[in-house]
Amino acid sequence: MRKWGYAALGTLLAAAALGAPVAAAAGEQGDGGQQECRRAFDHAVWEDMDSYNKRDAARYRAIIHRDMVTVGRRGNLYLGYDANVNPVLEQFKVPYEYSMPWTVTHTVVEGCHMGFAILDAHYLEPSHGIDRHYTISLTLVRDHGRWQVVKDTVTDVVP
Numbered sequence: 001m002r003k004w005g006y007a008a009l010g011t012l013l014a015a016a017a018l019g020a021p022v023a024a025a026a027g028e029q030g031d032g033g034q035q036e037c038r039r040a041f042d043h044a045v046w047e048d049m050d051s052y053n054k055r056d057a058a059r060y061r062a063i064i065h066r067d068m069v070t071v072g073r074r075g076n077l078y079l080g081y082d083a084n085v086n087p088v089l090e091q092f093k094v095p096y097e098y099s100m101p102w103t104v105t106h107t108v109v110e111g112c113h114m115g116f117a118i119l120d121a122h123y124l125e126p127s128h129g130i131d132r133h134y135t136i137s138l139t140l141v142r143d144h145g146r147w148q149v150v151k152d153t154v155t156d157v158v159p
Contacts, residue, residue: 037112037142044140044147045104045117053099055092061085065141065148073134073154084152098125102136114141120157133157 044063051059064085070078078084091098102121109115119136139151 033112034109038107038109040142041109041115041117041140041147042104042107044149045107045119045138048138048149049100049102049119049121052088057089057092060088060092063147063149065143065150067150068148069151071151071153073156096125096127098123100124112142114139115147116140133159 068084106118116139123132137153
């Protein structure tokens with residue numbers, strides 16, 4: 001996920017209302033395509049987190065919605081694509097190792113147009129002795145046939 005300065009994790013996604021729901025992808029039938037939509041949603045959540053952990057700028061850019069909003073762990077607010085993506089791309093350049101192992105703890109997918117996932121995550125910087133425990137809430141929308149992160153909220157887990 002996203003907004004980290006030197007050693008701080010920020011957040012990324014904001015609930016956005018898109019006018020009309022996007023039509024289900026071609027070939028989705030039977031259950032209204034819910035299983036396929038859910039699989040695609042789950043993959044998009046994985047893509048967001050995996051692209052961050054692998055410092056893959058192209059993949060990370062592709063998963064972020066143009067209207068993304070992040071509410072950071074200190075209440076900082078980032079509005080829009082550039083305000084959300086640029087700090088993460090800077091984080092990708094740090095010379096030390098970091099990672100954010102995570103587990104999805106709760107998911108809701110509404111139709112095939114929006115969903116959210118709650119993640120339990122740890123931001124780790126082994127060389128600096130940093131292990132920050134977070135709850136991350138990601139909201140994704142389906143826009144032009146693909147899931148994208150539109151809101152990210154990172155909250156410190158108090159021990």
